[in-house]
Amino acid sequence: MANDELQSLDLGYDPNFVPDSVKTFVVHLYRHIREKNVYEIHQMYESSFQSLSERLFKDTPWPSVDAVAQYVDNDHVFCLLYREMWFRHLYARLTPTVRQRIDSWDNYCNLFQVVLHGVVNMQLPNQWLWDMVDEFVYQFQSFCQYRAKMKNKSEQEIALLRQFDQAWNVFGVLNFLQALVEKSTIIQILEQEKLGLEQFTANDGYDYNGGSNVLKVLGYFGMVGLLRVHCLLGDYHTGLKCLQPIDISQPGLYTIVIGCHITTIYHYGFANLMLRRYVEAIREFNKILLYIFKTKVYHQKSPQYEQILKKNEQMYALLAISLSLCPQSRLVDETVNSQLREKYGEKMIRMQRYDDEAFAMYDELFSYACPKFITPSAPNFDEPLVNYNQDAYRLQLKLFLYEAKQQQLLSGLRTFLKVYSTISLAKLASYMEVDESTLRTILMTYKHKTHAVDTAGKVISNADVDFYIDDDTVHVVESKHAKRYGDYFLRQVVKLEGVINEMDSIKLE
DSSP, rough: HHHHHHHHHHHTTTTOOOOOHHHHHHHHHHHHHHTTHHHHHHIIIIIIIHOOOHHHOOOOOOOOOHHHHHGGGGOOHHHHHHHHHHHHHHHHHHHOOHHHHHHHHHHHHHHHEEEHSSSSOOOOOOOHHHHHHHHHHHHHHHHHHHBBBTOOOOOOOOOOOOOOHTTOOHHHHHHHHHHHHHTHOOOOHHHHHTTOOOOOTTTTOTTSOOOOOHHHHHHHHHHHHHHHHHHHTOOOOHHHHHHHHSSSTSSSHHHHSHHHHHHHHHHHHHHHHHHHHHHHHHHHHHHHHEHHHHHHHGTTSSSHHHHHHHHHHHHHHHHHHHHHHHGGGSSSSSSHHHOOOEEEEEEEEHHHHHHHHHHHHHHHHHHSSSSOOOOOOOTTTOOOOOTTTTTTHHHHHHHHHHHHHHHHHHHHHHHHHHSEEEEEEEHHHHHHHSSSSHHHHHHHHHHHHEEOTTTTTTTTOOOSSEEEEETTTEEEEEOOOOOOOHHHHHHHHHHHHHHHHHHOOOOOO
């Protein structure tokens, strides 16, 4: 870690100095890991590591792994885990150098190789294992963005990028995640669980028979990691296929770690949105936004709190887009709907129009809420160096706006279909100011654009208003849904109780 140390000396930081509190931290963490004391490991990882970072290492790295190794019997696996945390802290608090990015890749390679091919006899908290996968994908994304900004790179940086061209290679990243899924046999475990032969979810992924949970849980989270990587690459179909073994209609291990829950549904919903499966996207965004609304108060002290709030806002923007393209507000809970109207009510009204202002709204919301798309290929170092970090985003935006324009063309037709139960083709054509053959094309387009193919290859409908044509007459079929009054009354009862309690607390003179 010589390069890390050289850079850090500029910060007035000695990588070999280990404060007593850090010695105590690593000694205790090492002991708890050896004793498989998951509760204590979780406390130290979530609480002690954060508070020490805040107190002693706000703007410097932690002590180097070489400095702490002597306090943990030079244990190889513990040192890999410590370095994983060391780099994560560095990425969160400072800007990593190209050398540090490469070193972090090497550390993940060594750590995952041990998990895949070694004998790992540990139980680690689900939060830590999720953070490993989450950070692995984040650092890959960060490296791709960094490498794509070639204009102001120094000769030394370019030389290192040329020399270590396999660092954060997209195939390497995908292969590690896929290997974790396959080696853990997690897909088979989840299948067995459906038959009542496994207790994976019931045990929160932990092994209570003296074994290790590390490979199994990393394999499980690896499926979410694959979904995220494929979304960053713009391959939504493959991403959803990777997630298929996890039944997201049910609670599972992914719902236990809040960061995993949000990441899963955010990328799942976004992929469905891009594949025109609007109803599925709306349904899942609604569920997760309602969940966050009810539980975010419990996560205020969590290190992930800011990220939870950011993703919450992004998912409201994606829900606004989905509902503008596919007006199915019956799928949205009243609480979520009122929040949505507060945030995006005006913009959603404007997005219903077919003009430049509407497309500017789609552009704005998509740009705010979409993932940070990446170009995974290395630049051609022999050509003039340019920045290409925005290329993937611009392509996805272009494809999305192209789809939005086609959908918006149909909003006029939808308006007429909502007014009539039957209308002749000639009359509808005159209202829409087109000839009959053009109208038939528009009606066919409507049928096509309101249907999509789901993951199982089945054609599904997103239409709130459907129709069929019989003898040159359009017969409209509007889906009627039973109104749900229960939620509304329950909320009003709670409000009334709050008012009564307030009145009771007022002392009259």
